[in-house]
Amino acid sequence: MSRVVVLGAGLTGLSAAWHAARDGVVATVLERDDEAGGACRTLSREAYRFDLTGHLLHLARDESRALLRRLGLGGAFRRHRRRAGIALAGTVTPYPIQIHTHRLPPEIRRDCVLGFVEAWARGDESEAASFADWVRQRFGEGFARHFFFPYNAKLFCAAPDELTADWVGRYVPRPGLADVVDGAFGLYRAPVGYNATFLYPRAGGIRMLPDALAAGVPGLRLGTAVTAVSLAGREVELEGGERLPFDVLVATAPLTHLAALAVDLPASARDAAARLRGVAVVNINLGVRGPAPRREHWLYVPEPRFPFYRVGLPSNHGAMAPPGCHTLSVEVSVPAGRPAPADLLARCLTGLEELDLLADRGAVEVVAEARIDPAYAVFDAARPGAVAALRDAFGAAGVVLAGRWAEWKYSTMEDALWDGAGAARQATP
Ligand SMILES: Cc1cc2nc3c(=O)[nH]c(=O)nc-3n(C[C@H](O)[C@H](O)[C@H](O)COP(=O)(O)OP(=O)(O)OC[C@H]3O[C@@H](n4cnc5c(N)ncnc54)[C@H](O)[C@@H]3O)c2cc1C
Structure with missing residues (x-):
């Protein structure tokens, strides 16, 4: 039977090993932290629980519900209707701002509505060269200046014209003209967007999800950092010097980190990793x-x-x-x-x-x-080429890259669960 090693026990790595175990393959999962979950974790301090920032579950696929049931989490989550707002100009207006300008000062409301109408009238559907152009095309100058540009500059530590637009599709809803006009007059709109409702555990924080997966992963080794990967030698080296051979390596750690770990990665791929932001x-x-x-x-x-x-x-x-x-x-x-x-x-x-x-x-x-x-x-112009070069280099060595970081992408917990399932299929054909 082939030896499968999974690098990282975030949701992707856990899901890969959990699915492999269902097919009778016990993968060894190496996680440097003392607990599983990666970005999806819950800290306990006194009587308080804190997730590593808001982790709300959005399920777009029917089979995700079935997976939750198989994990014993069928009744563990409660559905909530989103209550989100935007704090701007001394007030709070409901999210998304595009259909809720009525609470904003009149000058900002005017900028937003006028800009939207102008963009609507231009009807430019061409492929946008940057995130900045994409926002101007779809939402106009006012929404760009008052919300999208400052918000995304802060989030990505980058100017909006340095960013590309190939990540935004499902995350940023575009309203119709009537919606924007209604929103300026405070007329009620039903919540829109991929996160109009979300699921959250009734108790215990979001770590319930990785904990449920981890319970079905017999080969999990916590507190075990991988310090080097030999692609040609097909082995990983662990902190403390232990060496572990593999037939298949499923890697879920950040590409930049993987490039540093892989001792025999071609120089061109190492250069590609240096271009990722x-x-x-x-x-x-x-x-x-x-x-x-x-x-x-x-x-x-x-x-x-x-x-x-x-x-x-x-x-x-x-x-x-x-x-x-x-x-x-x-x-x-x-x-x-x-x-x-x-x-x-x-x-x-x-x-x-x-x-x-x-x-x-x-x-x-x-x-x-x-x-x-x-x-x-950060989705910038360098990202697609750099990711492709790294995918080629690791792919040529038989490494399966999976999850948010090994693909350097914007993705959800649900994506991680299915990325892991896909990696398990590749690792245990
Ligand atoms: C701020 C923030 C908010 C988010 N909010 C939501 C949300 O509301 N809803 C939603 O669906 N999704 C959300 N997500 C996305 C979600 O958290 C991720 O898509 C998912 O957790 C990624 O899982 P992963 O396993 O691919 O990566 P990770 O969770 O990063 O797992 C990688 C693992 O590899 C381990 N590792 C790295 N290097 C080594 C090494 N050398 N040796 C051993 N182990 C190593 C790490 O410790 C880590 O545990 C959010 C993400 C962030 C960052």
Whole structure:
């Protein structure tokens, strides 16, 4: 029987090994952290629970529900109707802004509606050269200037004309002209977009999902970092010097990291990895006494004067705080591999106070900081060529690349579950 090694016990690696086990193949899963889950984890601090930023489950595929049932999670999730807002110009307007400009100051509302009408009249359906062009074509100058450009510049630590538009399709809904006009007058619109509703565990945080997978993965080795990969020798080296041979390696760690681990990767592929850009997310979580300051599940914060791009209120959808308390989850992007500014926590607390999300610093009982690095791939002009070169180099060596990072893409937990299933099929033909 072939020896299958999986590098990484995030959702992709766990799902790959779980599916392989269902086919009778016990894969060895190597995870450097002391717990499984990767980006999909829940921290426990005193009586509070904090996911590594909001992790809400959106299921687009019927078979995902069946998979949850097979994992014993059939009744574990509750469906929520999204309550999301945009904090802008001293007010909060519902998400998506495209159909909710009515709460914004009249000048911003005018810019947005006029820009949209102009873009609509131009009717330019040509392929956009950049994310900036894509936004101008579909939404117009006003929405671009007041929301899309500052928000995405903050999230991706990059100018909107440095970004491409090949990741946005399913994530950014385009309304019709009547919707935008209705939205400017405050007429009710049903929630739209891929995340109009979401599933979240009734108890315990999102780690319930990786925990359920891990229970069906007999070959899981936690606290086991891979320090080198020999492609020609078909073995991985572990911290401490142990060597582990493989017939098939399923790699789910970031491509940039894999390129550094692979001792005999061609120089051209190493150069390709150096061209990939990503951002890390510094996630500052607060456990706070008292009721939540707002009802939303999360707020987008586009204005550059705030260090964070999003603030979550996770205890509004999950059992994350003790009775009478709530949690806040603040997300800040920095370029991958770079440290966060030393005064970040202080600036975040000030920002939360300005947004009326924190009334009393003395009520903060717990601060739990986490770093996800990388957290988001930056889709720029260099990305497609670099990913293709790396895919060729690893593919030629028989390595199966799977998941968000091995493909350097924007993807969901559901995608990770099926990426893992696909990798298992490739690894155990
Ligand atoms: C900020 C943020 C918010 C998100 N929100 C949502 C959401 O609301 N809904 C949703 O559906 N999805 C969300 N996602 C996406 C989701 O988290 C990911 O798509 C999914 O968790 C990716 O899983 P993965 O296994 O591919 O990668 P990862 O989770 O990154 O797993 C890779 C694993 O490899 C391990 N590893 C790396 N190097 C080594 C090494 N040398 N040796 C051993 N192990 C190693 C890592 O420790 C990690 O555990 C979000 C992602 C982020 C970053």
